[in-house]
Amino acid sequence: MKIVQMGMPLMLVAALAACSGNAAESGGKTTITFSYLWSGPEGEAIEKLIAGFNASQNKIVVKGVSSPDTQKQLASMSSANGTFDISDNFGNTVGSWAAKGILAPLDDLLKEQGVDTGAFAPAAMDQMRYKGQTYALPIAVHTFQLVYNKKLLDAAGVEPPRTTDELAAAIPKLTKTDGKGALTQLGLGNPNLPTSLTTLGYAFGGNWDGTDPANPAPSPGDPGNLAALKFWQDNITKKYGADKVNAFKAGWGQYMSAQDPFYSGKVAMVIDGEWQAVSIPKNAPELEWGVSPIPVARPDLDGTTQLTASTLFIPANSKHRKEAATFLKYMVSESAARELSLALGNLPARTGLAGDPAYAKIANFDVWLQAMKSPKVRSLSSAPYAAEYATDLESAFDSVARGTATPEEGMAKVAGRASGYARG
Structure with a gap:
């Protein structure tokens, strides 16, 4: 994942959050905000997945916000009232942010959602945990x-x-x-x-x-x-x-x-x-x-x-953790992981996808793809x-x-x- 985007004005981010963070829509759907670091073609791939999730069920509406400013991301997570319910970053931030108490622990939520963390590259999951608890999931690996x-x-x-x-x-x-x-x-x-x-x-x-x-x-x-x-x-x-x-x-x-x-x-x-x-x-x-x-x-x-990892996490100040966890499950599913990794030219975080024929069309990709399954891969x-x-x-x-x-x-x-x- 290459983050080279121009930042979205903070007032616009706040406005989007205000209309999506706390209220349920008239149809009884809960609206959550996914603030992501991608933009351009990568952002388009994210929005396509968001649309797919919204169409797949009738209880949650996810609104995407492209906001590549990591300082604003951290400021939102550190405040009493955050502006988003789920976001992304890199694996090397997980322990530091978890120690500050700004990430929501995910183990109970993942258990409720039936997400098997054993499906992901072990070296990536090493970065997702802090003091024995899981605080993020890998959406792509490298x-x-x-x-x-x-x-x-x-x-x-x-x-x-x-x-x-x-x-x-x-x-x-x-x-x-x-x-x-x-x-x-x-x-x-x-x-x-x-x-x-x-x-x-x-x-x-x-x-x-x-x-x-x-x-x-x-x-x-x-x-x-x-x-x-x-x-x-x-x-x-x-x-x-x-x-x-x-x-x-x-x-x-x-x-x-x-x-x-x-x-x-x-x-x-x-x-x-x-x-x-x-x-x-x-x-x-x-x-x-x-x-x-x-x-x-x-x-x-x-x-x-x-191995390095791109991650999804739920901030501790999210007011819709369960809904965010439902969307998180969708984003790390095999179909979404395949679609996103192909769109971004990244590796899927799920080791079970390493042999997927969809990747055979990318010349020389298999060497990187097979490497993520190696027991000697380190992070x-x-x-x-x-x-x-x-x-x-x-x-x-x-x-x-x-x-x-x-x-x-x-x-x-x-x-x-x-x-x-x-x-x-």
Whole structure:
């Protein structure tokens, strides 16, 4: 899910809420508000699902409001009188918001609705829970795999790497410089450095939040994490020079535009999500590309990757929790999950849909799709410290990638700051 929408004026949001939040319509139907972060084609897909729900029964009317301003979303949830009854965000917010008491616990509501949480990707459900209770459900998930330029790999005589050793050997074969030593092609790029490095951390057997999802704690200095950061420094930063890498990156075009460095052949391989299977045919139709599982350090780590989730939740100040839960059940049902994921180019959160033939029409989508069922798929914790931790990791990753800190120095600094994180 890409959130790039313009915000709806607060007065309009309030007006919509006022006419829909508390009153039952004349026909005896209860009206609830679904405030969602999507707009454009994505918003149209949401409105189509809303219309389908409204037509499917005669007790509830859902009114959709496109409102991508997350600060207004949080302000509404923190007030005595909220402006919506159900909304969406990302999995890494769940623990923090649950600890603040602004999310409604869902277990009893889900039991009443007959929703089986075991139907969803386990790594996604890890993010949905806080202190043993469920506070959100995944509406879509995202996994990360190795995306590669077939022509560049073929020209270099490189097979898609399956291990981190093979990845290390492939990078220099796929990297080129001009007569002055400036980079003209890079073997492995990073559309998002934190995602690339946290995913590689898992691929080296590391853990970013300890080993117990029920009791997460920051573990930046895990040996596998350090091995991943050392891999990045040894095979990119030190090998080609941080200054030359940064100078090369400065000339990259906008992500997922026609000038994207992967689309234009400046980068041979990237670690990225399933949305590329929809974006590439639209924005780089001539590109010959493929996707393979994330290379891993050991055979027992085969199938390891990172998963993130888009979620639906009910705010604690909703005046229509049961009605919102009825709509929530509809939105995470197999039919709605299939329709929405196909419209957005995302993975369905239900593992049972991984083999659905509807996805076969999307080239290369199956690698990401099958990955969500792997027992080795991992997700960063959504514990109350998640936001602070992510910020500190991002800063440390940048230092490591620039060569201004060793992996040990960078992660030690994060560990020192972690002692002051909120635990909830």
